[in-house]
Amino acid sequence: MIKYLLSLFILAATLISCNRSENDKPVIGVTMLSMQNEFIVNVSDEMEKKAQEAGVELITVDAERSALKQIEQVESFIAQGVDAIVMNPCEVEASSPAVTKAQAAGIPIINVNSETATQPTAFVGSDDVESARIAMKYIADRLGGKGNVIMIHGYMGQAAQIKREQGAREILKQYPGLKLLASQTGEWDRAKSMSLMENWIQSYGGQINAVFAQNDEMGMGALKALTDAGLKDKIVVVSIDAIPDALQAVQKGTLDATVFQNAQQQGSQAIETALKIINKQPYEKEILVPFQLVTKENVAEFMK
Structure with a gap:
C-alpha cells in the first residue's frame, strides 16, 4: 500500500513537472483567511488581476478562518510543487507551522495583509497598529478627550486584531478622560457585531459615546444596531478598511x-x-x- 501511494505521488509530481514545462507559467498557491470577508475578497481579486497580467497561474483556496485547514492547504501546495505560496494568515501563532513547512520544502512563502510569529520569506501589508491609532485619535478629537468608548475586536489571535487593539490602547492611555466601557470580538462579522451592539445598547444605553470597530464589516453591523435604536446621532462610530459600504456610509x-x-x-x-x-x-x-483617514471631507477621493 505504501509503495502504491509512493508511486502515485511520484506520478503526480511528474505530471505537475511536465505541465509546468509545457505551460511555462509560474504557479502560485494562495490561501486566504476567509472569502466571506469583503476586504479579503478585494485583496484576492487584485492578486488575480495581477497574476493574469503577469501570465501567472494562481490556485486560490479559502481557509474559512481555520488555521488547521490553512496548514493543510499549504501542505497540499507543497505536494503540488508550486513555485511560491501567498498566505493570508488566519492566526499569528496557529498559522506559523505553514510557514515552517513551506520553507523546509524550499518554497518561498509570502504573507499578505496579516502576520505570523514565524518569519516568512516576505511580508506585504500595512501596519495595523497605525490604523487603530488613526481611528482612536479621531474618536479622541471628536469627543474632546472625554467619554466612554466601546471596542469591537476582530477574530481573536489574528495579527490585525492584536495590533489594532495595541494601537487603540496606546491612544486611550494618552487620554485619561477616555474610558473603555466594554470590548468583545465580533469576529470581523457584520451580523455578529450587530447582535453585540444590541446587547451593549441594552446594558449601557446612553452611557456610550463612541464605537471603534476593528473593521468596516463590524462597524456597519454596529451602525445598523445604533440606527435601529435611534442612537446613531449621539454616538461616534469609526472602523477600518474603507470597503464600498463604509465609504457610502461616510458620504x-x-x-x-x-x-x-x-x-x-x-x-x-x-x-x-x-x-x-x-x-x-x-x-x-x-x-x-500606509493607511489613510477617510471622513466626509475627503471621501470623494476614495469612491470608485
Missing part, C-alpha cells in the same frame, strides 16, 4: 470615519514580490502600505 454621514487600507496595493505587490523571488530578482522583505 451619507452615518458612519463618522473609516481608515482606508489599500487592498489593490497589497494584492498586486504580493504577486509582484512572489514573482521577483521566483525569478531570483532582488525583492523587499517587508512592504508596508
Whole structure:
C-alpha cells in the first residue's frame, strides 16, 4: 500500500513537472483567511488581476478562518510543487507551522495583509497598529478627550486584531478622560457585531459615546444596531478598511470615519514580490502600505 501511494505521488509530481514545462507559467498557491470577508475578497481579486497580467497561474483556496485547514492547504501546495505560496494568515501563532513547512520544502512563502510569529520569506501589508491609532485619535478629537468608548475586536489571535487593539490602547492611555466601557470580538462579522451592539445598547444605553470597530464589516453591523435604536446621532462610530459600504456610509454621514487600507496595493505587490523571488530578482522583505483617514471631507477621493 505504501509503495502504491509512493508511486502515485511520484506520478503526480511528474505530471505537475511536465505541465509546468509545457505551460511555462509560474504557479502560485494562495490561501486566504476567509472569502466571506469583503476586504479579503478585494485583496484576492487584485492578486488575480495581477497574476493574469503577469501570465501567472494562481490556485486560490479559502481557509474559512481555520488555521488547521490553512496548514493543510499549504501542505497540499507543497505536494503540488508550486513555485511560491501567498498566505493570508488566519492566526499569528496557529498559522506559523505553514510557514515552517513551506520553507523546509524550499518554497518561498509570502504573507499578505496579516502576520505570523514565524518569519516568512516576505511580508506585504500595512501596519495595523497605525490604523487603530488613526481611528482612536479621531474618536479622541471628536469627543474632546472625554467619554466612554466601546471596542469591537476582530477574530481573536489574528495579527490585525492584536495590533489594532495595541494601537487603540496606546491612544486611550494618552487620554485619561477616555474610558473603555466594554470590548468583545465580533469576529470581523457584520451580523455578529450587530447582535453585540444590541446587547451593549441594552446594558449601557446612553452611557456610550463612541464605537471603534476593528473593521468596516463590524462597524456597519454596529451602525445598523445604533440606527435601529435611534442612537446613531449621539454616538461616534469609526472602523477600518474603507470597503464600498463604509465609504457610502461616510458620504451619507452615518458612519463618522473609516481608515482606508489599500487592498489593490497589497494584492498586486504580493504577486509582484512572489514573482521577483521566483525569478531570483532582488525583492523587499517587508512592504508596508500606509493607511489613510477617510471622513466626509475627503471621501470623494476614495469612491470608485
